[in-house]
Amino acid sequence: MNLLEQTLATLRYILDSSSIVTGGAINPRHHTDWSHYAPACPGILLLPRTTEEVSKMLRICNTHKQPVVPQGGMTGLAGGGVPRAGDIALSLERMEGIEEIDPAAATMTVLAGTRLETIQQAAAEAGFLFPLNLGARGSCQIGGNIATNAGGNSVIRYGMTRDLVLGLEVVLADGRVLNLMNKMMKNNTGYDLKQCFIGSEGTLGVITRAVLKLHPLPGDVTTVLCAPADYSSAVRLLRTLQRKVGTPQAYEVMWPAFYRLGVDWSGQTAPLPDDKPIYVLFESTGSAEALEALLADAFETGDITDAVIASSHTQARQLWKIREATGEFPVRLKPLNFDISLPIGEIDAFIQDCQQHLDSRFPGHHTLYFGHIGDSNLHVTVDLNSVPEPAPVEALDELVYTAVGARKGSVSAEHGIGALKRDYLHHSVTPEALEVMRQLKQTFDPNGILNPGKVLG
Amino acid sequence: MNLLEQTLATLRYILDSSSIVTGGAINPRHHTDWSHYAPACPGILLLPRTTEEVSKMLRICNTHKQPVVPQGGMTGLAGGGVPRAGDIALSLERMEGIEEIDPAAATMTVLAGTRLETIQQAAAEAGFLFPLNLGARGSCQIGGNIATNAGGNSVIRYGMTRDLVLGLEVVLADGRVLNLMNKMMKNNTGYDLKQCFIGSEGTLGVITRAVLKLHPLPGDVTTVLCAPADYSSAVRLLRTLQRKVGTPQAYEVMWPAFYRLGVDWSGQTAPLPDDKPIYVLFESTGSAEALEALLADAFETGDITDAVIASSHTQARQLWKIREATGEFPVRLKPLNFDISLPIGEIDAFIQDCQQHLDSRFPGHHTLYFGHIGDSNLHVTVDLNSVPEPAPVEALDELVYTAVGARKGSVSAEHGIGALKRDYLHHSVTPEALEVMRQLKQTFDPNGILNPGKVLG
Numbered sequence A, B: 001m002n003l004l005e006q007t008l009a010t011l012r013y014i015l016d017s018s019s020i021v022t023g024g025a026i027n028p029r030h031h032t033d034w035s036h037y038a039p040a041c042p043g044i045l046l047l048p049r050t051t052e053e054v055s056k057m058l059r060i061c062n063t064h065k066q067p068v069v070p071q072g073g074m075t076g077l078a079g080g081g082v083p084r085a086g087d088i089a090l091s092l093e094r095m096e097g098i099e100e101i102d103p104a105a106a107t108m109t110v111l112a113g114t115r116l117e118t119i120q121q122a123a124a125e126a127g128f129l130f131p132l133n134l135g136a137r138g139s140c141q142i143g144g145n146i147a148t149n150a151g152g153n154s155v156i157r158y159g160m161t162r163d164l165v166l167g168l169e170v171v172l173a174d175g176r177v178l179n180l181m182n183k184m185m186k187n188n189t190g191y192d193l194k195q196c197f198i199g200s201e202g203t204l205g206v207i208t209r210a211v212l213k214l215h216p217l218p219g220d221v222t223t224v225l226c227a228p229a230d231y232s233s234a235v236r237l238l239r240t241l242q243r244k245v246g247t248p249q250a251y252e253v254m255w256p257a258f259y260r261l262g263v264d265w266s267g268q269t270a271p272l273p274d275d276k277p278i279y280v281l282f283e284s285t286g287s288a289e290a291l292e293a294l295l296a297d298a299f300e301t302g303d304i305t306d307a308v309i310a311s312s313h314t315q316a317r318q319l320w321k322i323r324e325a326t327g328e329f330p331v332r333l334k335p336l337n338f339d340i341s342l343p344i345g346e347i348d349a350f351i352q353d354c355q356q357h358l359d360s361r362f363p364g365h366h367t368l369y370f371g372h373i374g375d376s377n378l379h380v381t382v383d384l385n386s387v388p389e390p391a392p393v394e395a396l397d398e399l400v401y402t403a404v405g406a407r408k409g410s411v412s413a414e415h416g417i418g419a420l421k422r423d424y425l426h427h428s429v430t431p432e433a434l435e436v437m438r439q440l441k442q443t444f445d446p447n448g449i450l451n452p453g454k455v456l457g
Helices: A003-014 A051-064 A116-125 A142-147 A231-244 A256-266 A288-301 A313-332 A344-361 A393-406 A422-427 A431-444 B003-014 B051-064 B116-125 B142-147 B231-244 B256-266 B288-301 B313-332 B344-361 B393-406 B422-427 B431-444
Strands: A020-022 A044-046 A068-071 A088-091 A098-102 A107-111 A165-171 A177-180 A206-213 A222-228 A250-254 A279-284 A304-309 A335-341 A366-372 A377-383 B020-022 B044-046 B068-071 B088-091 B098-102 B107-111 B165-171 B177-180 B206-213 B222-228 B250-254 B279-284 B304-309 B335-341 B367-372 B377-383
Touching: A003 A020, A003 A044, A003 A051, A051 A068, A051 A088, A051 A165, A051 A177, A051 A206, A068 A142, A098 A116, A107 A116, A116 A142, A142 A206, A177 B431, A222 A231, A222 A288, A222 A313, A231 A250, A231 A279, A231 A288, A231 A344, A250 A256, A250 A313, A256 A313, A256 A366, A279 A313, A288 A304, A313 A335, A313 A377, A335 A393, A344 A366, A344 A377, A344 A393, A393 A422, A422 A431, A431 B177, A431 B431, B003 B020, B003 B044, B003 B051, B051 B068, B051 B088, B051 B165, B051 B177, B051 B206, B068 B142, B098 B116, B107 B116, B116 B142, B142 B206, B222 B231, B222 B288, B222 B313, B231 B250, B231 B279, B231 B288, B231 B344, B250 B256, B250 B313, B256 B313, B256 B367, B279 B313, B288 B304, B313 B335, B313 B377, B335 B393, B344 B367, B344 B377, B344 B393, B393 B422, B422 B431
Parallel strands: A044 A088, A068 A088, B044 B088, B068 B088
Antiparallel strands: A020 A044, A098 A107, A107 A206, A165 A177, A165 A206, A222 A279, A222 A304, A250 A279, A250 A366, A335 A377, A366 A377, B020 B044, B098 B107, B107 B206, B165 B177, B165 B206, B222 B279, B222 B304, B250 B279, B250 B367, B335 B377, B367 B377
């Protein structure tokens, strides 16, 4: 018997057979085609219903030194949940449900397999906002969101997933259950262990439950599309907006090539002329009068040269359609997407660096720049159709990530490292920090069974 | 030669002699009298000027297995910076200064020994708010604030110190320098190692530099004192305020005995009658009209029975004087202060539990309840003059912390564990979590030289 068969025999002996699925049922579960990365289907999928079952499963795998890949909704973009040949997949999908909403504490207690959309809806029904919001909301699970410290559009106002988690229950590699459930904003009782697991992509433990922080529902939203004079004007506008009107719910910057393509694909007449150097789409929940006064001032000082305030929900939706062109990237382009971050003051200079390197290495390339700059996050998309040479992905990765490293940026803003960015981590992380990360991994998972090959390799 | 003398000899050989002070210069540095805890002065005080010096010092101490106590402004309330006999103290006070303010990124880069007040003032001069605010602002240092994850009055709006730190430089026990400096809100490149050091009270590493997150300066503040019908009305008022006007800058709840004493000590006529069941002092930066409408509604529904809106800065200061009675506790009482947190919905029930236990064990006790309930933090102060039996501190500690544990509260909200609360940690932390904390300590500091006797003991 090989390792996988030995582990399977023990699992079958200890566990209810309905929680074990065998026979290549895994790859069709992915929302993205990962066949280039993981050609073989894993042999076993585990489907625990309780924390106790997760604990038993991990204890068995740990004893056999059998690699395990924790899985959420399989919507990740860095391959963190993709099993390799010989891995066992452990999906949290049956551990689904909201255990409690505590309106006094403004918290929600959930099982890890609960879908994000379910959580958003339950929060709204209770008169609260759970502000994490991603395109994958209908499929992704909160356990995966926490394990990858997911970002999204509202980070500028509400922070990353890390900032929305008050407590966790985690099963360690050896099956120990760590109860770190907590409803309090202030709790300084020793090391804040939950922080180790948030964003560690299932390599240090398996998240089974969480206490989430709920926010007040926001008031009416005003949607504005405007054209700042240049990038520094866009940053200045953001800071003034925060000071005078309140931090916006979203602050999306689009460079011209992206704007033109967004207008074109959405089939509308351009709401602002398409020859501006930069565009910002933002949502404010502050006073409408204060916002109008601020925009008038910004015209006066020359920080913006044009603006549209959406006068109806329909018009606001039309403006958002421009930004949501990204949803059509997979259909209309052959996109290579970068999720990076940079100090906010460096983003424009980075784009110039990047464009210059691309121009000289890949003449004729078609590259789009856009992002949530208020939280330092830039997205870069290169259309591989415009780069006709064979297998340019590694060259493009190296080019972009080297430029990121040169400006002290981060090779992963919100998507994580997973399998795809592992080899580029050194552009943003020092050798000493990598060494300490390896020490942490060794402490929590001495046999290296949890999601091997991910994050640190 | 004993251990201390051996270490001193090596330190003198390697380092500039001006960075080594010997001979009992330590205890007078404390802002609190710790003589009951640490009767002996440490023999050596180290005063590094650079990260490199900190690194050399720790490398030497680690080689000799010599215990080291990192020190900031020595204003902590849990004894985290107090040396024991035979410990070396390492003060960061010479590593002082602001390295950079980046207005585009809204960040400030500082050395660990920089005083909080210096940082607050520099932020304000640059048009930003650094929202961490404590009574000790003139003496405490940012390194200590980060190492203890300090709280303060503005946590409800801006979070704990943890939420205000984007990057750190840390020297590990063996002298390795960990550069985790980062200006980006979004950065998912592997494990977020800085989280390990924030709140670990110098037991896992010595913080030498930090990147802080700056906030926009708030607009005009309205100060309100009101009397909710009961505790649940006070919580409901908070949630409505957050939804309709915006999260307040402060939301301070006072129970009647505290209110009466605050009015009395401040020498003013009671702004609200002193027979109400509960009082809330809050500061709103939202629209004044929205706030007035909300208060009118709250009268209507019966959630509040009385309220004063400060009509001037002077009147606002008068209202705050009631809450600031705490500043006179050490002079007018013999206070035993508890800094605890509880799920917000449990705070009132906890007070009833606690009062009942105190009544039966210490009849005639004089106990005050007040806190920042919006962030789950309750302060309880027992006047030891009202508890005449000898040495009641341990009995009171045990009584209060047991009641906290029974309602899943935390024995330390914002002051940390240090030396004083170590033995009560088990009321809020499971044995499994304590075991994992010890594993982390072992990983970062295998010789146990960093602040031994603190946090985990």
